[in-house]
Amino acid sequence: MGVSDTGSRGTGSRGTAVGCTVWRSRRVRAVAVAFGVVVTLTACGADRDDSLRVTSVAPTTTTLAPGETAAPVETFAPNGETVDVLSLDNNFIVQHITVEAGTEVHWLNNGRNDHNILPADDPEATTWGALTEDFAPTMEYSKVFDTPGVYVYYCSIHGTPTAAMFGSVTVVAP
Amino acid sequence: MNSTMTRRALAGLTAAAMLLASCGGDDAATTTTQPSATTGAPVTEPMPETSAPETTVGADDGFLTVPTEFATIQEAVDAAAEGEIVYIEPGTYNEAVSVTTNGITIRGADRNTVVLDGQFELENGIRALGSKDIVVENLTSMNYTKNGVFVTGVDGYRISYVTAYRTGDYGVYAFDSVNGQIDHIYAAGSPDAGIYIGECFPCNAVVSHVVSEHNGLGYSGTNSGGDLYIVESTFRYNRAGIVPNSGSYELCYPERQTTIIGNLVHSNNQGDTPAIDVALLAMGNGILVAGGVDNLIERNRVWDHDKTGIGLAPFPEDDPNDELPTQEEWDLTCEESKQVAPVDPGGAIIWDSWFNTVRDNVLEDNRQADLMAASVGTDVSTLGHCFSGNTFTTSAPNAIETLAPCDGTGSGDWMDNFYNIALWLTETPPPSVDWKVAELPALETLESMPDAATAPAVSAAGGPAALDLASIGVPDKP
Numbered sequence: 001m002g003v004s005d006t007g008s009r010g011t012g013s014r015g016t017a018v019g020c021t022v023w024r025s026r027r028v029r030a031v032a033v034a035f036g037v038v039v040t041l042t043a044c045g046a047d048r049d050d051s052l053r054v055t056s057v058a059p060t061t062t063t064l065a066p067g068e069t070a071a072p073v074e075t076f077a078p079n080g081e082t083v084d085v086l087s088l089d090n091n092f093i094v095q096h097i098t099v100e101a102g103t104e105v106h107w108l109n110n111g112r113n114d115h116n117i118l119p120a121d122d123p124e125a126t127t128w129g130a131l132t133e134d135f136a137p138t139m140e141y142s143k144v145f146d147t148p149g150v151y152v153y154y155c156s157i158h159g160t161p162t163a164a165m166f167g168s169v170t171v172v173a174p
Numbered sequence: 175m176n177s178t179m180t181r182r183a184l185a186g187l188t189a190a191a192m193l194l195a196s197c198g199g200d201d202a203a204t205t206t207t208q209p210s211a212t213t214g215a216p217v218t219e220p221m222p223e224t225s226a227p228e229t230t231v232g233a234d235d236g237f238l239t240v241p242t243e244f245a246t247i248q249e250a251v252d253a254a255a256e257g258e259i260v261y262i263e264p265g266t267y268n269e270a271v272s273v274t275t276n277g278i279t280i281r282g283a284d285r286n287t288v289v290l291d292g293q294f295e296l297e298n299g300i301r302a303l304g305s306k307d308i309v310v311e312n313l314t315s316m317n318y319t320k321n322g323v324f325v326t327g328v329d330g331y332r333i334s335y336v337t338a339y340r341t342g343d344y345g346v347y348a349f350d351s352v353n354g355q356i357d358h359i360y361a362a363g364s365p366d367a368g369i370y371i372g373e374c375f376p377c378n379a380v381v382s383h384v385v386s387e388h389n390g391l392g393y394s395g396t397n398s399g400g401d402l403y404i405v406e407s408t409f410r411y412n413r414a415g416i417v418p419n420s421g422s423y424e425l426c427y428p429e430r431q432t433t434i435i436g437n438l439v440h441s442n443n444q445g446d447t448p449a450i451d452v453a454l455l456a457m458g459n460g461i462l463v464a465g466g467v468d469n470l471i472e473r474n475r476v477w478d479h480d481k482t483g484i485g486l487a488p489f490p491e492d493d494p495n496d497e498l499p500t501q502e503e504w505d506l507t508c509e510e511s512k513q514v515a516p517v518d519p520g521g522a523i524i525w526d527s528w529f530n531t532v533r534d535n536v537l538e539d540n541r542q543a544d545l546m547a548a549s550v551g552t553d554v555s556t557l558g559h560c561f562s563g564n565t566f567t568t569s570a571p572n573a574i575e576t577l578a579p580c581d582g583t584g585s586g587d588w589m590d591n592f593y594n595i596a597l598w599l600t601e602t603p604p605p606s607v608d609w610k611v612a613e614l615p616a617l618e619t620l621e622s623m624p625d626a627a628t629a630p631a632v633s634a635a636g637g638p639a640a641l642d643l644a645s646i647g648v649p650d651k652p
Contacts, residue, residue: 112451
């Protein structure tokens with residue numbers, strides 16, 4: 001699989017084909033990271049966990065119709081998988097990811113600026129996320145997403161929930 | 175009454191109510207006060223009686239006046255439509271203004287007495303995010319924990335006649351933005367750069383008539399370039415003066431094709447400034463290309479530096495996020511390069527500077543070398559730099575214009591007075607000073623834009639004003 005799979009410009013000329021890239025930072029556990037393009041690890045060979053998918057497709061939300069009731073919230077135990085998101089100046093890479101419930105998402109500030117990770121619906125980060133003082137350069141933050149849903153987050157210094165430095169984690173049932 | 179007038183009338187009533195309420199002494203998250211001298215803040219000139227445009231509350235004149243019509247700048251910005259001017263009357267405004275509207279101008283009535291003050295708590299004085307055609311002019315932004323004025327993801331910006339003073343990151347910070355102009359700025363007291371343009375290629379931007387001093391870096395441009403001009407400005411008393419640089423901690427690397435012409439660059443050895451690590455490493459240099467490619471440095475006057483006047487240097491990145499781009503990738507636009515997957519290089523990388531042109535500059539009293547080219551691990555003679563027509567005394571290597579002339583073939587010994595830049599890593603410069611308390615020059619009264627009360631909005635959508643580069647000579651010493 002190459003970078004053109006998403007219809008992007010496909011100008012990549014370095015290293016491994018995007019879908020098979022394994023990003024191994026010295027400070028980061030083995031993870032799969034791509035760069036703004038759809039990555040489906042199922043296409044990358046037998047050494048991949050086929051359940052992990054990382055995509056650049058912006059999330060969508062579903063609104064319940066009048067009278068429609070939400071399904072019971074189902075949670076899932078940690079599955080031992082980790083997906084990394086790099087926080088550079090001033091971008092989350094990969095910006096939009098999709099993971100299975102139970103997956104840990106791990107953010108690393110590998111830029112030179114302070115950043116933060118604030119849920120769009122909880123800008124004080126009371127439920128999850130990292131405040132600026134907890135996400136300076138070289139600092140990390142992890143969360144296991146155990147409940148399916150779309151979790152939009154942003155850096156309040158360099159973005160908003162809908163522009164510039166923001167991202168999302170779409171969690172799907174296994 | 176049309177909708178604009180309706181909202182103005184409502185806003186005017188709101189503003190009046192808030193002003194009346196403020197007489198009761200209640201604190202508000204956003205306050206407006208007269209300028210005053212406070213601890214760590216400059217003394218400002220007495221306020222003029224008024225400099226508001228001839229307008230009435232509710233008038234549909236294209237001016238949204240703060241606080242006469244709108245209690246806060248943010249309220250006026252939120253109400254402004256494309257083509258309108260948010261006009262700020264003299265006073266101190268403790269606001270962090272966020273702009274997402276296209277095509278608006280935020281203008282102070284007077285550069286020196288319209289003061290946005292973050293009080294060391296708010297992040298950005300004015301932040302424009304993801305919008306188009308934004309103008310910020312004629313005001314002072316100070317004491318913000320991040321930036322005085324910050325544009326990100328903006329297409330078309332002009333930041334003019336702005337003072338950015340004592341800010342925690344940058345003074346004026348243009349990131350991932352194109353078609354811009356930054357002019358008549360005074361920037362002092364930032365640990366990173368007074369003026370910054372980064373992550374854009376081609377940027378199509380101009381920095382001109384700027385004074386940047388007492389910062390970590392006078393100018394920094396990470397991974398920017400392409401129709402990017404830094405001209406007719408002054409960079410002095412910073413740790414380092416003008417520093418185009420590359421790094422994988424931002425996207426769109428490398429830095430390339432920045433044109434630096436007609437600047438005064440001097441005395442950038444200032445050890446009592448706030449400073450990020452790069453500024454500490456670069457201290458004592460006038461114009462330092464750190465891992466940059468294909469830049470043109472011409473007709474500048476550069477003097478009084480502990481290290482080099484103009485240096486072409488490598489930049490080490492000890493924990494990179496990607497491999498070095500190939501030379502073929504240097505031509506990718508920023509948007510194209512964002513589509514290239516990063517590859518973990520597995521260790522430190524060195525960004526060498528390549529193919530830079532240095533000519534017709536006037537240099538003196540740069541104690542290690544007026545002109546310098548260096549690398550770590552790469553034969554400097556292969557980097558493709560050229561030097562011609564400079565007025566200088568010393569260079570490293572020696573006889574640098576003979577070794578690498580811009581016209582013809584070079585000759586000589588590149589190892590003669592080889593510059594061992596690795597020694598920089600062994601030095602211990604004076605540590606950074608807390609930006610909140612670093613000693614800065616008191617703010618003087620600075621030139622305001624002409625006719626602020628009456629000048630119509632001028633769109634920034636077309637990019638910067640045209641430059642006549644040929645007319646720019648080596649500036650005289652002040």
